[in-house]
Amino acid sequence: MPSYTAPVKDFQFVLHDVLKASESAIPGYDELDRDFTSAILEEAGKIASEVLAPLNPVGDQQGCRLENGVVHTPEGFKAAFDQLREGGWTGLDCDPDFGGQGMPYVMGVATGEMFTAANMAFTMYQGLTHGAYSAIHIHGTDQQKQTYLPKMVSCEWTGTMNLTEPHCGTDLGLMRTKAEPQEDGTYKISGQKIFISAGDHDMSDNVIHLVLAKIPGGPDGIKGVSLFIVPKFLVNEDGSLGARNGVSVGKLEEKMGIHGNATCVMNYDEATGYLLGTEHKGMRAMFTMMNEARLGVGMQGLAVAEAAYQNAVIYAKDRLQGRAVTGTENPDGPADPIIVHPDIRRALMDQKSFVEGARAFALWGAQMIDQARRSEDAAAEGMISLLTPVLKGFLTDEGFACTVQAQQVYGGHGYIEEWGMSQFTRDARIAMIYEGANGIQALDLVGRKLAAEGGKPAMALFEMIKTFCKENADDEEIAKQFIEPLKTASKQLQEAAMYFMQNGMKNPNHALAGSTDFLHLFGHVCLGYMWSKMAIAAKEALASGTGDAAFYETKIATGRYYMSRRLPATAMHLQRILSGADPVMALDAANF
Structure with missing residues (x-):
């Protein structure tokens, strides 16, 4: 196990x-x-x-x-x-x-x-x-906060988000769930939602659903969507649970992974709902939840990759097969452990360098959220808004790839359920899809976030990295191994952004065809930035005479691997972006 x-x-x-x-x-x-x-x-x-x-x-x-x-x-x-x-x-x-x-x-x-x-x-x-x-x-209103939050903080009551319907996923303007106003100020919610994670279960006394629905007579499309609190059990004025609401589970989805989480089809049959926020402004409130969730999903990508990597390392050190090409390293055994082989080392270093860089990136993002919320810092808010699709998309794409690498280290055993590696791969796969599929994250990054506030957050990031590189250019070792590769990658990111600005207005497909490559280019630059900061911190710790030199030396060596073996992918992504939309859009739909 x-x-x-x-x-x-x-x-x-x-x-x-x-x-x-x-x-x-x-x-x-x-x-x-x-x-x-x-x-x-x-x-x-x-x-x-x-x-x-x-x-x-x-x-x-x-x-x-x-x-x-x-x-x-x-x-x-x-x-x-x-x-x-x-x-x-x-x-x-x-x-x-x-x-x-x-x-x-x-x-x-x-x-x-x-x-x-x-x-x-x-x-x-x-x-x-x-x-x-x-x-x-x-x-929420003060009354809503007092009614629901204490129980939700303690998880005596749990919560969900209900967006997707059978006929609409990303395009929420197509939703059909209705909210009929009632004389007492409540609404009757009717419709069906699908793919609702933790939609119902036996671990809490109540489930508080946040449901997107349309009030009849409101604006068309996404502008007519409102958000409602719809509890599984109604809550009495004294805080006790009342009657069962008109919400039920239609079925549980059979999924590729995350089997332990109840993914439900939720049916709303004139269920009592309470408006959260303002009428027809549901997406504003829902995005509070979704942006937090997207950073959390990015964290899921690196978390499952970490677990898979840990087990792959254990297996690689235990599994005996073949001999090291440079000479026997386990003379008392019939073979050497597979960790002696360079390609196994490559697979493990790919995983290790990603996971540790991604952890720093995610915690940096969380620190920005704290800066934005606790200090009411608009610049931090703009920066984390820019980075959210990168955190979600890049960390889940690469996190899944790491679970596949870990599974590969096991060879045939990685494909056998008994060894448990398959679960990591199956569980990680959903993170690339939910909370906005990664293709949508890339479109959001290129189509909205890059130009947000006149491009101010993006320019601030470029300037931050440029200043960092200048400040650390005098350390010859750090400059050669970290700063110069980061500077090159950052310039490639800026070149890609400039290409979009110059060509995207003439033909939006030029930008959209390169959006996924841009997201990955962006992600590699962010991890390169994190690894450069970590290398400097590790070197400072070594210079101070730390008692755990091996930890910091390992950190620097892992960072060097990322900068020399992973970061150069930015050049490939840039060339794909610069090829424009023509190769992507060349075929008529009938020719696929």
């Missing part, structure tokens, strides 16, 4: 040596000293490895089942969920006014990575609740 060990030391390195968390001026960050974050991460790591990871294959094998209208989760899930709730983990970064612990969001992302790596399907239940909590916290 696969195992998982939380990489606490790596989290500490990123938080303190790279992001300098406790030195930040962001309100609340002064409390994030090394001892405090170590205690939190160590305890979260224990829960992840000892409680959640053993349930991961159980969830995969048993799945969820629907019986007499009730969804049952896999064996052991409810007890584990109760343990997380009782430990306060579900409200780690939530508002203390509603029972949360008030920690910065960056700590929620760090612990969330651990829990997800250990058991992605399980962790989705509280993850979706957190997103629904955030939407109500920002857009």
Whole structure:
């Protein structure tokens, strides 16, 4: 059975040596000293490895089942969920006014990575609740906050987001779910939603659905969409649960992966709903939830890749096959462990260099969200808005590729369910699709985010990297191995952006045909930037006489690998972009 060990030391390195968390001026960050974050991460790591990871294959094998209208989760899930709730983990970064612990969001992302790596399907239940909590916290009335948030922070009640319908996914303007106004100010919600993760289950007393629907007579398309709170059980004035609402589970989807999470078809039959936010402005409130969810999904990509990588390393060190071409390394055995072979090393280094770079990228993104929220920093808000599609799209594309690499290390055993590697690959695959398929993320990046605010956030990022490169150009070793490759990649990113500006207005297909390549080019530049910062931090730690030289030397060597073996992909992506739309659009539809 696969195992998982939380990489606490790596989290500490990123938080303190790279992001300098406790030195930040962001309100609340002064409390994030090394001892405090170590205690939190160590305890979260224990829960992840000892409680959640053993349930991961159980969830995969048993799945969820629907019986007499009730969804049952896999064996052991409810007890584990109760343990997380009782430990306060579900409200780690939530508002203390509603029972949360008030920690910065960056700590929620760090612990969330651990829990997800250990058991992605399980962790989705509280993850979706957190997103629904955030939407109500920002857009709800005082009464709505008092009614729902305390129970959602504790996960006594869980939450969902209901967008997709059988005939419309990304194009939400086509939705048919209706919300009929009632004299008492409520609405009657009728329609069907599909692919609703954690749509129903037996681990909480109530499920609070956030449902997109159209009020009759409103504007056409997406401008006529509103958002509603639709609880599974109505809530009485004293906070107790009342009658069952007109919402039910039509079926459970049979999926490729995340079997332990209940993905439901939800039927709304004149269910009582409460408007969240303003009429016809539902997408504004829903995007509060979706943007948070997209960073969370990006984190899922790297988390599952981390778990798969850890097990691939164990296997590569244990599996005996062949001899090292440079001479026997295991003379007492019939063969050498496969980790001696260069191609196995390549596969493992691809995974290691991605996961550690992606972790730094995700935590940097979480720090920007804290900066935007806690300091009301518009520049940070603009920057994380720009980077959100990159975080979601790039980390899930590459994270899935890493699980395939890990599976490949196992050879034939990687294809056998008994070894557990297949589950990582199957689970990771959905992250490229939900919360906006990655092709849509790329279109969002090129079509909206790149030009947002007149291009101000994008220009700020380019300038940030340029300044960083100038400031670190004097260290010959760092400059040659990290700064020069980063400078080259950043210039390629800017060249691609300029191509879109010069050609996209004449023929939008020129931009859209290169959007996925641009997203990946962008992602590699961001990881190159993170690796350069990590290399400098590791070198400074070595110079200070740290007692763990091996950790920092390994960090620098891993970074060198990324800069020399992974970052050069930016040149390929640029050439694809510069080829324009003609090769992509050459065939008529009939010729496919």
